[in-house]
Amino acid sequence: MSDNGNASRKSASASTRRVARDGTRDGFAAGTDGRTAVAPSRAEPADERPPLRGLSDYDYTNFYFAAGTDPFGILEPFGEWWKDAEFDGGYYLYGLPMGSAPATRVEIGDPKTSETREGLINFASYNYLGLSYRPEVIEAVCDAVRKYGAGASGSPVLSGTMDLYKRLATEMADFKGKEGALIFPTGYSANVGLISGLMRPGDLIVADKLAHASIVDGMILSKATSRFFKHNNPEDLDRKLRGFSGKKLVIVEGVYSMDGDVARLPEIVDVCRKHGARLLIDEAHSTFVYGPNGRGVAEHFGLDDEVDIHLGTFSKSLGGLGGFVAGPAELIYYLRGFARSRVFSCALPPPVTAGLLKALEIARAEPELRDRLWDNARYMHGLLGEAGVDVGDSTSQVISIMIRDDAGIFQIAEDLLHQGVYINPVRFPAVGKHKSRFRMSISAAHTRSELEEGAEIIISILQKYGKCP
Ligand SMILES: Cc1ncc(COP(=O)(O)O)c(C=O)c1O
Numbered sequence: 001m002s003d004n005g006n007a008s009r010k011s012a013s014a015s016t017r018r019v020a021r022d023g024t025r026d027g028f029a030a031g032t033d034g035r036t037a038v039a040p041s042r043a044e045p046a047d048e049r050p051p052l053r054g055l056s057d058y059d060y061t062n063f064y065f066a067a068g069t070d071p072f073g074i075l076e077p078f079g080e081w082w083k084d085a086e087f088d089g090g091y092y093l094y095g096l097p098m099g100s101a102p103a104t105r106v107e108i109g110d111p112k113t114s115e116t117r118e119g120l121i122n123f124a125s126y127n128y129l130g131l132s133y134r135p136e137v138i139e140a141v142c143d144a145v146r147k148y149g150a151g152a153s154g155s156p157v158l159s160g161t162m163d164l165y166k167r168l169a170t171e172m173a174d175f176k177g178k179e180g181a182l183i184f185p186t187g188y189s190a191n192v193g194l195i196s197g198l199m200r201p202g203d204l205i206v207a208d209k210l211a212h213a214s215i216v217d218g219m220i221l222s223k224a225t226s227r228f229f230k231h232n233n234p235e236d237l238d239r240k241l242r243g244f245s246g247k248k249l250v251i252v253e254g255v256y257s258m259d260g261d262v263a264r265l266p267e268i269v270d271v272c273r274k275h276g277a278r279l280l281i282d283e284a285h286s287t288f289v290y291g292p293n294g295r296g297v298a299e300h301f302g303l304d305d306e307v308d309i310h311l312g313t314f315s316k317s318l319g320g321l322g323g324f325v326a327g328p329a330e331l332i333y334y335l336r337g338f339a340r341s342r343v344f345s346c347a348l349p350p351p352v353t354a355g356l357l358k359a360l361e362i363a364r365a366e367p368e369l370r371d372r373l374w375d376n377a378r379y380m381h382g383l384l385g386e387a388g389v390d391v392g393d394s395t396s397q398v399i400s401i402m403i404r405d406d407a408g409i410f411q412i413a414e415d416l417l418h419q420g421v422y423i424n425p426v427r428f429p430a431v432g433k434h435k436s437r438f439r440m441s442i443s444a445a446h447t448r449s450e451l452e453e454g455a456e457i458i459i460s461i462l463q464k465y466g467k468c469p
Contacts, residue, residue: 032227058085059406060429087211091410093425095416101133103185104446108422111357120422121454123440128289128397129369130445131359132319154348156183160347168353171360172324176295176310180332182325184342187284187313188214190323192313193339194280196221198331198376199249206240206277207251208232210259213429215251215282224249233269241275248277253298254286258431258439260394261287265301273306280287280309288317288363294370318359322348373397373444376451380442383455388469392437399440400426401458403467409436412465418458 027304058081066074086092090112097109099116102125108117131137154160160363165183171286173181184190195218199205203224207215209231230236241248250272252263263281272279283296291299298307309331315320325335337343348356363369377397384391390402403409406427416438427436440459442451462468 008127022237034469059433061428061433062246067069073311086362088351091407091414093410093413096417102127103130103133103294104443104450106298106422108417110417117417117422118416121450121457123421123438123442123445123454124421126285126316126441127319127443127445128285128373128441129359129363130443131317131362134319134359134362136362137355137358139338140358141351141355144351148350150351151349154347155343155345156347157343158198159447162347162350162353164350164353168357168360171357173326175293175360175364176326177304178310178326178328180327180331182335182339182342183348184323184325184339185321185345186321187249187282187311188217189341190216190311190313191282192218192221193249193341193343194309194325194335195219195249197335197338197340198222199224199247201250203247204241204244204335205238205249205251208253208256208263211253212257212282212284219251221249231259232261232264234264234271237268238271238274241271241277244275248275249280250277251280251282254281254283254290255396255398256397257285258426258437259392259402260285260396260397260398260400260439261392262290262297262300265297265303265307267275269303269306278308279306280311281307282311284311284316285396286375287312289370289373289397294363294367314356317363318356320352320356320359322352351418372444373442375397375443376441376444376446379448380440380451380455384459387455387458387459390468397442399442401438401440401462403436403438404434406434406436408465409438412461412467413438415461415464416458419461421454423455 034361063074063078063081066077066466084090092217096111099109100107102122104122105119107120108120110117148162148164152160152162152165156165166374169181171184172183173179184193191212191214199222201223203222204227205219205222205224206227207219207227209228210362211228229240237250239249250268252265252268255262260388265281269279281296281298283298286296288294290297293299296310296312297303298304298310308327310326312324314320314324327334335342374397377399381391384399384401392400392402394400403412409425409427411424418424423438423440425436426439431437459468
């Protein structure tokens with residue numbers, strides 16, 4: 001949202017800045033980008049900062065429809081709100097520029113103060129196994145750049161299928177224990193391409209109410225009849241499937257991306273069987289995290305073969321980019337022709353593919369990474385639980401810290417940033433209205449002291465705002 005050069009705009013008044021622009025205070029030198037480098041300071045008195053200007057409950061729903069005949073008619077009122085929210089000391093805190101790898105400590109540019117905040121404890125990135133910056137992965141990426149150059153320069157059905165790309169598909173099918181796998185440019189396009197490639201008008205798709213936007217968009221594009229069942233509620237799924245005699249597809253996620261809870265897969269599988277519905281599981285956040293071999297939640301429940309279609313992304317645990325669908329060979333052949341988001345889009349860049357192959361090799365060879373991730377996730381759940389922090393239903397490495405205050409969450413987010421924690425506020429449309437939260441991602445790479453320090457900062461700020469006892 002803010003990768004539009006506004007970092008250089010004149011920002012908040014000097015009184016809101018902790019460190020002089022010449023970088024002389026606290027011994028930090030000015031950053032090369034003209035921002036002032038500033039280390040997180042626990043001693044920084046957050047109360048001295050003026051409250052964020054213009055906090056409001058406005059969100060995208062206020063700007064969806066507009067009167068008049070000009071499609072541009074909505075732009076001016078939206079722009080007014082947007083400028084107020086994002087620029088010149090506004091309250092939005094999205095898309096802050098990161099000047100480092102998405103490791104456990106990161107460097108974040110603060111457009112409001114022109115400071116570069118260094119050494120922030122990172123709970124925002126999905127780098128669950130810390131693989132995006134592993135030296136072996138970086139080496140593989142660099143080798144591939146030298147051999148193949150930057151891009152694939154073609155759709156996978158034409159010239160874009162590099163040998164690396166084929167290998168990735170084969171190795172993913174092997175890892176998932178399926179007959180075939182198909183690679184997509186992103187996890188988003190995997191859902192869109194698969195769902196709209198397989199389902200037709202007159203068919204029925206029933207998805208969990210909290211399904212990711214890419215699932216919803218695939219449903220819309222398919223023009224099949226779309227229904228949603230109450231979150232993780234097999235009884236409601238049963239009701240939604242009743243009385244429909246045509247082709248049926250049920251869609252769930254392994255770990256829900258914004259709630260961190262796990263699909264009640266055994267009961268859902270039973271309901272699907274009862275109604276003769278096919279089942280798709282999106283394991284974006286659970287592949288390489290759950291199951292004895294890291295295949296995901298389906299493997300965790302011993303239901304790998306009962307689930308018809310397995311989908312995932314390479315942008316989370318493998319730290320790269322891309323998506324995959326794994327399943328029976330005939331499904332893969334069919335999607336090669338009908339998944340338009342893949343057919344009509346460029347193949348993954350070879351350096352990314354090479355990085356993914358190396359990351360996959362490491363994830364398979366080092367199950368201890370998964371153990372460490374689970375130790376860390378349990379430890380953080382323990383720290384937050386002891387302090388009485390409301391984590392909703394989360395039980396996984398995705399921990400939602402419930403705030404339930406759509407306007408107020410930005411003030412808390414800013415305090416966290418200033419005190420040394422980088423974690424993203426999540427609100428409508430990513431979650432329901434009045435269900436705003438911080439979405440915390442735990443990584444195998446976090447150290448115990450980072451988890452403890454981060455939890456202490458979060459808990460003290462939540463207490464300040466009356467969000468935990
Ligand atoms: C459940 C789910 N599916 C799909 C995606 C899309 O994946 P990608 O970011 O690789 O496009 C996400 C991304 O957050 C997700 O959470």
